[in-house]
Amino acid sequence: MTAPIETTGAAAEAQPEAVLEGAGKGQIEGRSLGQIAWTRFKKDKVAVAGGVIVVLLILVAILSRPIQAAFGLDPNAFNQDLISPDTSLPKGSFGGISADHPLGVDPKFGRDIATRVLEGSWVSLVVAFGATILSNVIGAIMGVIAGYYGGRVDSIISRLMDTFLAFPLLLFAISISATLQGGAFGLDGLPLHLSVLIFVIGFFNWPYLGRIVRGQTLALREREFVDASRGMGAKAPYILFRELMPNLVGPIIVYSTLLIPTNILFEASLSFLGVGIQPPQASWGGMLREAVNFYQVDPMFMIVPGLAIFITVLAFNLLGDGLRDALDPRSR
DSSP: OOOOOOOOTHHHHTSOHHHHHHTTSOSOOOOOHHHHHHHHHHHOHHHHHHHHHHHHHHHHHHTHHHHHHHHTOOTTOOOGGGBOTTTSSBSSSTTTOOSSOTTOBOTTTOOBHHHHHHHHHHHHHHHHHHHHHHHHHHHHHHHHHHHHHOHHHHHHHHHHHHHHHTSOHHHHHHHHHHHTSSOBTTBOHHHHHHHHHHHHHHHTTHHHHHHHHHHHHHHHTTSHHHHHHHHTTOOHHHIIIIIIGGGGHHHHHHHHHHHHHHHHHHHHHHHHTTSSSOTTSOOHHHHHHHHTTTTTTOTHHHHHHHHHHHHHHHHHHHHHHHHHHHHOGGGO
């Protein structure tokens, strides 16, 4: 009989990591793809910080009106006693910063900047999220159809994407927004402006996601689970929306987090040009437009809304980068 071989010292160190971790701990439990992605995401401290800021911004935007009602704030309330009659500038230093107005007041009217930034937060996020949802719905459907069917269907949808991508979106958005300022479709005022911005930004941005989804679908349609569904007699709509679409959730989420800040900048740009959200409704882009005439004598009036846009866009970009690395570690 041969004596049993003892594994000690270097031999024990040579054991696979999985064996060492599982030894003495009973049955090893598997983890889902979501759990694995969450574990990777938590290790990225920068992305986690961006996610925390995004959550706070969303909460602030949702609670904007209740906060104003609870504290008696009015973004359009004039405080002429805080404005110097000689210069039309806020009294005091740094744009009139005080305990009652921690971010100062705007020139000419003395409106509280903090309250107007708070009011403008929900406007920017409503437009950004609404346009992103519209782009995602159209882009995902068109992309998965083009990638799955291929042939003539793919050619038609791909040429349609090329046409939209070549369209001068900014000029079109300016012309449409300027044309519909008076009223249309039974809407006027703020609801009309929000609807027009969501439609223009969302409808003409879908080809970007459409191309991503098409490329992913071209790879997925040859996988075994799709062949198995076909062999069991599944129809095309079932394969598209029950088999392929769930496997495209990851790329869609990542792209959405990167598209939202782009849409925030687009809405701010249109408001800055005077064809987006119209005064007296507060918006970050509109505040920057008003600050153009005062940035040399009252820089705080431009810095505050500019920082709001900068922090929001940066937080969404950091979150998007972290989600991309967590859902697709090959991108590192």
